[in-house]
Every structure is written in structure tokens, then in C-alpha cells.
Amino acid sequence: MTAPKRRDSARSRELLLTAATELFAERGFDRSTIREIGERAGVDPALIARYFGGKAQLYLATLQLDQSGANPADLLEPERARALLDHAARRGPGPILRAAVAPHEDPEVQAAAAEQLRRRLVDPLCERFTREGLDRPQLRAELTAAAFVGVSLSRSSGTFQALAEAGTEEIVALVLELLAPR
């Protein structure tokens, strides 16, 4: 009951946001066009400009979309690793992981993506490493996150055959074995 919408602009916004999230995850920002987004959403692409301001701001909106959960668990928690890898396998790696290896041209966009990356992957790891008394926890956290991003993206890209074909559980086990500090 947040007030009934006339011709449902809220719904159009939502549809665009969802379609954009999917497409950005599948093909990345650059290779997604506002026409494709509009087509998938069943909404005229011109409304992207009206409701978000432009493609870049739509991207920013998708970034803020799923930061719902507060402090996420770190990568070395099996459930967290599984969730991330599974999500990437089914819906694409997501725009945030992509931003780690291929920065955006727009500095503002890149900064936003980098912050999401830090909050959702690096910081939890850094906390864990600090807790465990490792030296250089920040650097170790970034390194571990980068390695995980590489695995996740590579698996989705299909470039590595065995990696693409292996089941999620298998990957989770090997990744955790690989990344766990010793």
C-alpha cells in the first residue's frame, strides 16, 4: 500500500532493474546494451534514461540491489563459497566480480564496484586473517579474493574445460583446500 501506481512506473523500474542485473551478470557492462535490457524487461529502453538517468546509473542501481545481507560470511566458509560459485554458475558471475579484473572507464562506476567488492569479499577475509593472527591480513585477503574471482570467472567463461564441467561441490572442496591459509 505504498500508494497505487497509475501505469505502474515502479513496476517498470523493477523490471528494468531485474533485466539489467541479469544481463550485466551474463555479458558484463560493456557488452550489454540498453536495447537488450529493455527488450528483456519488456520495457522501452528510453525509460532507462527517465528512471535512472542512463546506463551507468542503472548499473550503479544494480550494484546497490543485492547488498541486502549485512556482514556476509567470508569466502573460506564453505557455505559462502558454495553460494557464490553456485550463483555465478547459474546466473553469471555478476558485475562485481567482473569489475575486479576489468575496470570500468567511468571512475565513479569503478569506485562503486570496488567498494562492493571490498565489503563483500575482502573485508570479511581480512577480519578472519586478523583474528587468526596472520601477518599482512589486508594483502592476504585481497590476494585470496582475487584468486577466488579468477576461479569463479574462469569457470563461468568456459575457457577451462575441466573447470567448467566440474560440479560445484567439487570446486568448492578444491578451492577451499587451495585458498585456506596454513
Next chain:
Amino acid sequence: MTAPKRRDSARSRELLLTAATELFAERGFDRSTIREIGERAGVDPALIARYFGGKAQLYLATLQLDQSGANPADLLEPERARALLDHAARRGPGPILRAAVAPHEDPEVQAAAAEQLRRRLVDPLCERFTREGLDRPQLRAELTAAAFVGVSLSRSSGTFQALAEAGTEEIVALVLELLAPR
């Protein structure tokens, strides 16, 4: 004395190839334009079509360029890891690593990049793992290579601050510690 060049088409080809290698390494294939390549090479971009057939074939030519060394050492050899990370830090990660996480649209181009990736990173690792008697050597090799690619690309991208600022030696040590099987 391989026959003197009239107006030195061989030199033009070479200049284009060099400039293309640099630009592809710095910005990746998609974000590099043939006009930029021509400008950097000091050669008219139209000659790319003449000498290589087009942008995609120029890219393929750069891939075949530096596969001089025969069987390269595997990633877990410190010198090899250092060489790769150092090269990436100074001249960009190179088109091959990029292909691991962001496939090209042209299937032929992607296949060529994937093969280079396999020959130069995965196969040596697979041999090592087989030698060491690990199970699933192929999968482990691809996983390790993917993690390394993630670290290398992330470091070059500047998205992770500590990772970008850390010295090569430091990274090499941590990467080897991370990726070495146990």
C-alpha cells in the same frame, strides 16, 4: 638480406604487431581500436586490413607472437611466477590472461586464446601434478591457473589497493604459498 623491402611493408607489419600487442595487453581486445593501434604504430590503420585481414586476425597474430619459448616452466616455479607477474605489472596482463575470464565473441579467436592459455599455463601445471601423483591433475591445474589469472589481472586492474601496491617479490611469495599443493 631476405630481399630488401621497397617501402618496408615488413616494418609496417612489425610496428602494427608491436603496437597491437601493447594495446591489447593494456586495455584488452574490445577496448582497443584499430585507429589507436595505427596511431601508436605510426602506421595507417587501413594497413591492418591489408596485412592481417582485420582486427581479429591481428589479434590472432599477436597471440602467436610470443610463444617462442617451447615448454615453459609451470607457475609454481618461482622464476616463472615472477616473470609472469612482473610482465603483467609492466606491460599489462596480456590478451591471453584476459581471455580466461572474458571470452571473445568470435569463437575462432576465443579458441586460439584458450589454446595458448592451456599450453602456457595449464599443461605445465598438469604435468607437475601428475608427476606428484595428485588426483585430478587436470582440474587442479586449471583451478590453479585460474586463481593465478585472477591475482594477476586484479593486480593490474588496480581494483585492490594493497594488491596493486605490493611489490612483485611479495606477491610471488604469497602466491606460491597460496597455490602450492600440500
Next chain:
DNA sequence: CTCTCATGTCATCATTCGAAGACATCATGT
């Protein structure tokens, strides 16, 4: 009912890109 504005549709613009071709220029063989 009618006015008004939010909402949606459509056409078009400016830019960028790879590609192709017309034309000019120079070197070499005869």
C-alpha cells in the same frame, strides 16, 4: 467532463567503430 501530468512510444541525433575502396606515390624490372 475535462484538464493535467505522469507514463509510455517512437523517431532521430551524434558518436564510435571496423571495414572497404578510391586514389596517390614510390620502387623495381625491362
Next chain:
DNA sequence: ACATGATGTCTTCGAATGATGACATGAGAG
């Protein structure tokens, strides 16, 4: 010296893309 083909320069084309604004339409206010 001239003809021929290789080499280089320049313009232009067609497609794709993000953005913009004019116009149409429908719902709610008075």
C-alpha cells in the same frame, strides 16, 4: 624511361550504441 605492381593515405560507408526530445496515451483531480 616507362610500365607495373606494391605500398601508403585519405574518405566514406554501414552498423551499433547511448542519449534525447517530440508526441501519444491513460489515469486521477477538480
